[in-house]
Amino acid sequence: MQLILASQSPRRQELLGLITPDFSVCPADIDEGLRPGADLVEEVARLAAGKARAVADLHPQAAVIGSDTLVVLDGQALGKPADEQDACRMLRLLSGRTHEVMTGLALYVPGQGMLTDTVVTRVRFADLSDEEIASYVASGEPMDKAGAYGIQGTGARFIQGIEGDYYSVMGLPVRRLYERMRQTKLV
Ligand SMILES: Cc1cn([C@H]2C[C@H](O)[C@@H](COP(=O)(O)OP(=O)(O)OP(=O)(O)O)O2)c(=O)[nH]c1=O
Numbered sequence: 001m002q003l004i005l006a007s008q009s010p011r012r013q014e015l016l017g018l019i020t021p022d023f024s025v026c027p028a029d030i031d032e033g034l035r036p037g038a039d040l041v042e043e044v045a046r047l048a049a050g051k052a053r054a055v056a057d058l059h060p061q062a063a064v065i066g067s068d069t070l071v072v073l074d075g076q077a078l079g080k081p082a083d084e085q086d087a088c089r090m091l092r093l094l095s096g097r098t099h100e101v102m103t104g105l106a107l108y109v110p111g112q113g114m115l116t117d118t119v120v121t122r123v124r125f126a127d128l129s130d131e132e133i134a135s136y137v138a139s140g141e142p143m144d145k146a147g148a149y150g151i152q153g154t155g156a157r158f159i160q161g162i163e164g165d166y167y168s169v170m171g172l173p174v175r176r177l178y179e180r181m182r183q184t185k186l187v
Helices: 010-016 041-058 084-093 130-137 153-156 168-170 176-182
Strands: 003-005 063-073 076-078 098-109 113-125 157-165
Touching: 003 010, 003 084, 003 176, 041 113, 063 084, 076 084, 076 168, 084 130, 098 168, 098 176, 113 168, 113 176, 130 153, 153 157, 168 176
Parallel strands: 003 063
Antiparallel strands: 063 076, 063 098, 098 113, 113 157
């Protein structure tokens, strides 16, 4: 069966490649707005399923994977930064604190329906100086990433520890997806 990754994220493409080389990519364009007051564990799974659904509607014979990542501090979601100032604001909030990275995962398989999961990882940030934040933001790395950092990039310097799945923070919970793909006989 054809397998499609409904994502434009190069990290997700790289991570799915750790499970199988046989997939194509078709980014989903959906409204990623969060419903005010809604439970974020459910919201991130809903967004992942929305991406998978949008691509499955175009390719009804294919299995489709969708994913979405939110950085959550004190119950508030931080998405991607709007601009450099917003990236600095997010990094100042994360400095010296522990936050959660929630990654929604959806797998649609024709004849088997949609499976959804949310994987939660706790990430502890070191205390960051204003200079460190300014130079990191000037590097451009934070701009396309939830919470304005990339654990797999030079953002690694800010991480004191994590509890949970590193790959989920990067964008795709590899083990959980592999389990789901085995369960649905895709691998
Ligand atoms: C926290 C964190 C996020 N990210 C990235 C993963 C996602 O690409 C991005 C979160 O935005 P998403 O909206 O989840 O994904 P996306 O728009 O990049 O891709 P698509 O919707 O097409 O799948 O942030 C990292 O690369 N490293 C990190 O440490």
